[in-house]
Amino acid sequence: MLNKKLLFSVAFACFIAAAHAQVTDTATHKTAVDTTVKAVSLTLDTLKYDSLMLNVANGDRSGRWPVKKAPYPLPGAVLPFNRIVAYYGNMYSKNMGVLGEYPPKIMISKLQAEVKAWEAADPNTPVVPALHYICVTAQAYAGKNGLHNLRMPFNQIDKVLDMAKPINALVFLDFQVGFSTVQQEIPPIEKYLQMSNVNVGIDPEFSMKEGSVPGKRIGTFDAADINFVSDYLAQIVRKYNLPPKILVVHRFTERMVTNYKNIKLHPEVQIVMDMDGWGGPDLKKGTYKYFISQQPVQFTGFKLFYKNDIKNPPKRMLTKQELLNLKPVPMYIQYQ
Template sequence: MRSATRAGGAVSSTALTSTALRSTALTSTALTTALAGGLVAVLAACTPGAGPTSAAVGGGGGAGPGAGASAVASPSASPVAPVPRPSATPTAPAAATAGAVATPRPPAGTAVVAPDDAVAAAVATSAALFATAPVVVLAPVEDLRAQVRAARAAVALGVPLLLTAGAAAGPVVAAEVDRLGARVVLHVGAAPAVPDAPDAPDAPDVRDVVAPADDAALADLLGRALPAVADGVAGDGSPAAVLAVTDAVAAASPAGTAPAPSPAPVPGAGAGPARDAAEALLRRTRPGPPAGTGLVVVDGGTPSPAAAASARAAGLPVAVVAGADVAAADAVVRVAASAGAPLAPDAPVLAVGAFADPGTLAWQVRAASTGVQLPGGGQRVLPGRHLVALYGTPGAPALGLLGEQGLEATLQRAREVAAPYDALTDAPVVPTLEIIATVASAGPGDGDYSSELDPAVLAPWVDAAGAAGAYVLLDLQPGRDDFLTQARAYEDLLRRPWVGLALDPEWRLAPDELPLQQIGSVGVDEVEAVRAWLVDLVRREALPQKLLVLHQFRASMVQGRERLTTTRPEVAVLVHVDGQGNQPAKAGTWAALRRDAPPGLLWGWKNFLDEDTPVLTPEQTWAVQPTPDLVTYQ
């Protein structure tokens, strides 16, 4: 049974209670939410005849998805059985309900809601963030302006905002209204009535109330001021307009709404117990306690602000991220501002849109919440910028340009070497220091033929580079030691967001080998161990992506390179082609090392000032194809 009222006047029964809305053509494939065991479950397809498909969540290599992470698949995922209402206890009459509030809840771990359309996204967000709600706000998906008004009402009441498409509210929406235990559906715009849920024909009566067109009258109906949303943001439904609307809704605050002094009747409304009961419930409905801690991240490309509205209604902060790219510079600013402080490792996160798998997303959002920006902006080293580096060791002129002058002069020289590349690309060009931290030694030293610089000696160089907007690579020449053991010795420096790692297999020796008597080599398993360790470090410390450089000028220097993992976003992997001599020979080395390389590798080029004939100019270096991601001067 359903009843309909319009605040301020009568409403046509055919508009809201047509038996066509209960047609068997609206058979639901499935909707539900499974909320036990820390999972937010699947929203299945509601289109008649839609066939199920599986939704993939990626991973592999290095650290897997974080603990407590869960995925909410698209509506085309395999259907699951509907969940009944939270309680079979009869609901009290609406007029007798005092201080009605929804029951928001935080996301379960980290969850990604990736439905195919705005209607499904709104339902999935409601399912993830609300256990119950006395009222649901409904707006047509085709009317962005109505959604703005509906969002303001939902945030003011602290209840979910759902959407309808076409002339009927489908069974997925009906099932969610029933699951929430809603007694009133507030229609904003030309939203149709919600049919009885197919799986709950005996559910308590739900009243449909049509919102008045005037904002003042709507606020009076709710007994509560509407949150302010910037005028003129609704636009024409274009992606830019949707982004502006979602931004505005994400900033709306129920704390900024004030209740009316008393539940006075709505002016112009006719008499009637059903209408009076529904409107009384609307006036008594208030935001409940915030849904704990956590953050909701919404893809700015989603076609509706409904998810952001439901999140704000649940009392959670919202970050709107363009293109679902959490590592972009603007996204880092937005996430950090919305979070207010770096998120704890177990902070719940709900993402709505085409985001990464939950484990990856948990790391990305935690890292972004720190507000740290890498040199050049954002939290992705490569691709998207180019690094131009000086190579060497502080205080050792014989080992490269970096050691030919003091710290401040080195930073100035790095800027001067990088400057000509600025005119060759629209991407940021970042001055970089590649510091040899462990130097291959002719003598055994402590037995490994490698001299390790004290991290405390390197720290002033590393910190000054970061303060100057430069990136740093710590280069390892391990001798008879292994790369992972040496990398661990510099973990404190590698915790700095702007510090990456470079491995030089030329100086990786077998137990019976000596420096300069052969070209060293390393097996890919040792490289993979370093890469996996870096992935774990990045995740554990909520760091931005790190760069791992692999120096190479012969194929034999990295054995099994085809098995190198290049797909983990925590660590970008780059092969630095170190060939020297005449340019045809260097071009041949470049081509040979690129042959049969695993996909996803990045590439670096080295200009040797004394050995190359001739040394390429910046313009000639930029003509190398593909354009190098890293250019080093030695």
């Protein structure tokens, strides 16, 4: 039975989703997931990488894409050799995303169907499935530590890893820090980051630097916050001799990410700026244009909401072909 604090967290998680304007055995897991990254090789094919990055730019004539400051990644990089299709959510809430909405077998089946649909839409790009799990959720309740967040128990992360294993899926551990910081919240999961298929997502919406309760205002991360996470992941990659990690940063307003030009890039880390807002096709494409495409970092992502995107006319989600027509083409697709 869930305790009162956890029951509250689940209830508030439902509120957050509705208001969104837009271990067991670590060694065993590590052994089992070392084959998940499809692009692993001893060397990086730089000619193929350059060619694929031009394909990602998709005829962009602004000069922003592909990003010129980006270094070549270490061998084993997932992007741009593959597209990632992820299911997002938290297993304590059916309203925070599709990952927790359905029983695991049904959820995995739906994810695999989306993977096949993306492979059909873009046959030249292999698709890697992913589970994007919110492991620290923002809370209206301050909690004993006063940080307005709740860390999920490790046994829940273990369950996500177990679900990912049979389909060779990547796993993203996502952080809604509340009154806390990425500097405080991310290091405690280092044992999971030692695994080759485990990556990180951070959500500026729930980084409440100005002191508002999560859900009352949209939060913010600065380039310095993103650089801390990227630097930390780069150290993990070097320490454990891993393929590059992927860092997903959610964004749907200008203020959510400040000083984007100061974001540092590493061969050990691939950064995805993910268009996270919900709404109709035109609104979402506009958000992508102004806050993702026109403020280039490295790679781009796009979130689709099975429910919120169809609330208002024209009551439809963007099609896969519409996303493939964007400049640049998003290489990370997330479903909530």
